[in-house]
Amino acid sequence: MRLSTRALRAHGGVTVETLRWEDGTLYILDQTVLPRKVNYLAVKDYREVIQAIRRLAVRGAPAIGVAAAYAMVLAALEFAREGAGNFLARLEAAAGEIGKARPTAVNLDWAIQRQLAVARQKGAGAPQEIVERLLSEAAAIFTADKDGNKAIGVHGAALLSRGAAVLTHCNAGGLATSGYGTALGVIRAAYAAGKIKMVYAGETRPLLQGARLTAFELQQDGIPVTLITDSMAGYLMAQKGLDAVIVGADRIAANGDVANKIGTYSLAVLAKYHGVPFYVAAPFSTVDPAMPQGAGIPIEERGADEVTHFAGEPVAAPGTAVWNPAFDLTPGELVTAIITERGVIHPPYKFGG
Amino acid sequence: MRLSTRALRAHGGVTVETLRWEDGTLYILDQTVLPRKVNYLAVKDYREVIQAIRRLAVRGAPAIGVAAAYAMVLAALEFAREGAGNFLARLEAAAGEIGKARPTAVNLDWAIQRQLAVARQKGAGAPQEIVERLLSEAAAIFTADKDGNKAIGVHGAALLSRGAAVLTHCNAGGLATSGYGTALGVIRAAYAAGKIKMVYAGETRPLLQGARLTAFELQQDGIPVTLITDSMAGYLMAQKGLDAVIVGADRIAANGDVANKIGTYSLAVLAKYHGVPFYVAAPFSTVDPAMPQGAGIPIEERGADEVTHFAGEPVAAPGTAVWNPAFDLTPGELVTAIITERGVIHPPYKFGG
Numbered sequence: 001m002r003l004s005t006r007a008l009r010a011h012g013g014v015t016v017e018t019l020r021w022e023d024g025t026l027y028i029l030d031q032t033v034l035p036r037k038v039n040y041l042a043v044k045d046y047r048e049v050i051q052a053i054r055r056l057a058v059r060g061a062p063a064i065g066v067a068a069a070y071a072m073v074l075a076a077l078e079f080a081r082e083g084a085g086n087f088l089a090r091l092e093a094a095a096g097e098i099g100k101a102r103p104t105a106v107n108l109d110w111a112i113q114r115q116l117a118v119a120r121q122k123g124a125g126a127p128q129e130i131v132e133r134l135l136s137e138a139a140a141i142f143t144a145d146k147d148g149n150k151a152i153g154v155h156g157a158a159l160l161s162r163g164a165a166v167l168t169h170c171n172a173g174g175l176a177t178s179g180y181g182t183a184l185g186v187i188r189a190a191y192a193a194g195k196i197k198m199v200y201a202g203e204t205r206p207l208l209q210g211a212r213l214t215a216f217e218l219q220q221d222g223i224p225v226t227l228i229t230d231s232m233a234g235y236l237m238a239q240k241g242l243d244a245v246i247v248g249a250d251r252i253a254a255n256g257d258v259a260n261k262i263g264t265y266s267l268a269v270l271a272k273y274h275g276v277p278f279y280v281a282a283p284f285s286t287v288d289p290a291m292p293q294g295a296g297i298p299i300e301e302r303g304a305d306e307v308t309h310f311a312g313e314p315v316a317a318p319g320t321a322v323w324n325p326a327f328d329l330t331p332g333e334l335v336t337a338i339i340t341e342r343g344v345i346h347p348p349y350k351f352g353g
Numbered sequence: 354m355r356l357s358t359r360a361l362r363a364h365g366g367v368t369v370e371t372l373r374w375e376d377g378t379l380y381i382l383d384q385t386v387l388p389r390k391v392n393y394l395a396v397k398d399y400r401e402v403i404q405a406i407r408r409l410a411v412r413g414a415p416a417i418g419v420a421a422a423y424a425m426v427l428a429a430l431e432f433a434r435e436g437a438g439n440f441l442a443r444l445e446a447a448a449g450e451i452g453k454a455r456p457t458a459v460n461l462d463w464a465i466q467r468q469l470a471v472a473r474q475k476g477a478g479a480p481q482e483i484v485e486r487l488l489s490e491a492a493a494i495f496t497a498d499k500d501g502n503k504a505i506g507v508h509g510a511a512l513l514s515r516g517a518a519v520l521t522h523c524n525a526g527g528l529a530t531s532g533y534g535t536a537l538g539v540i541r542a543a544y545a546a547g548k549i550k551m552v553y554a555g556e557t558r559p560l561l562q563g564a565r566l567t568a569f570e571l572q573q574d575g576i577p578v579t580l581i582t583d584s585m586a587g588y589l590m591a592q593k594g595l596d597a598v599i600v601g602a603d604r605i606a607a608n609g610d611v612a613n614k615i616g617t618y619s620l621a622v623l624a625k626y627h628g629v630p631f632y633v634a635a636p637f638s639t640v641d642p643a644m645p646q647g648a649g650i651p652i653e654e655r656g657a658d659e660v661t662h663f664a665g666e667p668v669a670a671p672g673t674a675v676w677n678p679a680f681d682l683t684p685g686e687l688v689t690a691i692i693t694e695r696g697v698i699h700p701p702y703k704f705g706g
Contacts, residue, residue, distance in 0.1 A: 219672070226675065227674065229615070231584075232678065235678060238618065311663055
């Protein structure tokens, strides 16, 4: 994987692009080194997209979906180049590989299934034609995600009043999506409407997406942000008061149970205890109507070294055992409302059928 | 301040000493570099003890108390050496300085007041005699703390049943005390009684005392420990089940409100929601009967760089605003019981008068 050090105008007040397609290459912003470095990976092989998803160079359920859609394009390009004999079978095999990159976010499989449907369409034509159709579909997914985020922002902002102090967790921002954000989309729209007094960003251990990405994104947009450790959320609610918690989602079950970044469930319980509304902002591509309840959602567990090491330095004695679930489950009954591109949905949630 | 690199037998399975007095020198284990390095600061000047407390080389309310008692000895030694003219006035001034090292833990002032009472005693004698009395008193405080911890352990272990999974936060262990621990004293005694299946240690951001100190201490003692990020506590309770949360305290108000490491309050709320007993283990030196309720306890706020930087590396964009309270307040009604050296105390708490 070649590293491109195109710096764009990242530090000039312009939000950086999460993903960009240009001339047969997918440029992936390497989020593991933000905010210190703005590096783009120039990817031409779908296997490198899988690696980028796995090591969290690109993360956030909607962004993973878009990356997977383009991974399918790269796979199709490769197989078309190499001859059409078993094109569709090879593409289906690649889809299987891409689908296994990470288990929790449903948008990954959702985007792959959309691309497979395009490739299998009756009269889809020769491989080269299919490549073109897949490229259009990926661009459509990208654009629809961005438009959807804007709609989420409008619907969500209506839930907030002037002078609101809100808490968000992890990064459900432009960097997690095609560029505007789900939870941060709501915050951006509310800020534009003059409603946001302060955004508290939970740093989100172990990988600090809140510190590295959310605080960075909001700072770039000039939105007031205060960084806290995850452990401060309860005291923040009790001491300073809070008007809403707004988070994203990696998968939403039919009954409204939400899989999202580890720590979300604790925030939902704390919000309930303090009478603070708890909102989940997510596009419909994050809903898995085939999953009746959260208990069935696979929760990825990641390596111990994410917790025992920090920037390569050990912070725990060698051999320390770790439990490192990357996500947790929040029961729908703790979610005040789910903010989607189609509007705000209140409990009881019924996304099935 | 000279750095001594006496490695003791730290990595040979023997718990390291937090503080040691030898021939006019206070050896302070530098806890900021644990568990990577076992370094002792060899301190002969009370001002260096203040610095060591301030930069958390020595931390934990009971250990801070013991360090302050020896700081008074070092001050008395210095003033005695320099002539007896205004010995008591100088000692009182030094007491004022030492008392300002950190604001939240009451043990600091408690130990200083004990030493001042010794120095002011009728017939206390010449400065050199007072130095000897202060040294005896410091040793008595040290020993009483250790004995008290053992008693806390016995009382607390009786609250647990066989096969218990418990969660602790920060380090209320041997390193926070004279050597046995309060919360970890309970865990040590319960483990010796065959009751502990697993100890979950919350890593305790921002300074990771849970990862660096608690996991290290328990590992040294061969007690099963699993490290988690602070944000995992709620999901741990919901997913794996937990039999108790056991934490220490930096100050306990007359009504049982508890000031302790930031994150404690969130754990207390989460424990309440999940029906998990929430225990505070602390010696009576941590009780402040003059403080009617927690709201009056000064909560130290520390620098932003503890959150924005890690091992010298920035993890947030330059200029990111931070809220960094080092402690929080847990209302007494969320505390199932307070475990002291005199026994287990249940609500309603009345420590006043």
